[in-house]
Amino acid sequence: DIFDAIIVGAGLAGSVAALVLAREGAQVLVIERGNSAGAKNVTGGRLYAHSLEHIIPGFAESAPVERLITHEKLAFMTEKSAMTMDYCNGDETSPSQRSYSVLRSKFDAWLMEQAEEAGAQLITGIRVDNLVQRDGKVVGVEADGDVIEAKTVILADGVNSILAEKLGMAKRVKPTDVAVGVKELIELPKSVIEDRFQLQGNQGAACLFAGSPTDGLMGGGFLYTNENTLSLGLVCGLHHLHDAKKSVPQMLEDFKQHPAVAPLIAGGKLVEYSAHVVPEAGINMLPELVGDGVLIAGDAAGMCMNLGF
Structure with a gap:
């Protein structure tokens, strides 16, 4: 079978892409090298809700978020002392303005479940080694010695995407x-x-x-x-x-x-x-986002910045 889309990586970007495509009736396969969605994903722990609210309104009511962030502290430190500024925000902010502490192993697994319920398929414990090309177009992936074909491949395999680098769409990370x-x-x-x-x-x-x-x-x-x-x-x-x-x-x-x-x-x-x-580099590390039969998303596309806010 030829899938409409193969997505490499079951992190936030990969799972959301799978969810949106599956809702539209596309045949979607997500390939994750970890033993489960989120198994290899790490974050400091804060998720801002504005983007996901557009995809799953009111997601925090059922998602395994840890806590609603209402208290902020910023400390300037020497080796033995610190000056701290505190800010307290009420619980009554609109859902799209909220942020939550999360543990990715729990949250990513839940998000992938939403995609599966919409019709996406997930296989885990498999690494995508190469992309399959014909006449310059990406037509599938090679994983664990097998070739799986698709009309489109989405690379959501995280920062330092080797697959994007192999295609010449991304430079080696500096x-x-x-x-x-x-x-x-x-x-x-x-x-x-x-x-x-x-x-x-x-x-x-x-x-x-x-x-x-x-x-x-x-x-x-x-x-x-x-x-x-x-x-x-x-x-x-x-x-x-x-x-x-x-x-x-x-x-x-x-x-x-x-x-x-x-x-x-x-x-x-x-x-x-x-x-x-x-x-950390933002727009300065953006790769080519779209190629013939391929799209790059999430950290692989440099779409996220870790600037501490």
Whole structure:
């Protein structure tokens, strides 16, 4: 069979593309190299609702979001001190203006389920090795030794898309284009999180830290409250790491010991550690978005920027 579309990657962009196409009656196949949608995806933890509200109005009522962000903190830090600005927003903002803390393994799996319910097909644990071309047009993919044909292929395989590079549509990612993000998931009782961050019900907090977390280099730290965990981490420009006096793991460890951070995570249990390359260059790293029989989306297209807001 020839599919109307094959989508490489079951992240946010890939799953939404599958959902929209399937709703229109297209025969869609999503190929994900992880064992499930979201299994290999990492984010600091904040999802802004405006775009997804257009696709699934009121999605947060059924999606596994962690908390509605109502509290913002911005801290400027030296090695031993910090000045923090707080902002509190009510719960009554319109749905499209809201943002939520999320855990991608849960959220991406739910989003892909919406696409499957609309008629899309998903196969997992398979890596797409190459794209199949005839007369200069992309007509399918080669995965696990098999050729699967489609009228259109959408590359949503994340930042540093090797497939887009092989096509000549994207340049090799430069260190100045990306940053390294590291994150720990720290478990705490729900009541403790709400007490420490002055939250009620499903309210959540987003905290950003500038200065000492990355030893003065480009980047910063973050902390997002989930239902019963904290997402704590930092991001540092890849091109600055050769000038760094500390390794990234050491930066994170020192960040956790900072007087402004340590009380927030005290007594917590580390349940997950992850790291990821994140795009930073915006329009300067955009590839060719459309080719004959192929389209690039999401992080592979440089469509997301990690600027801490």
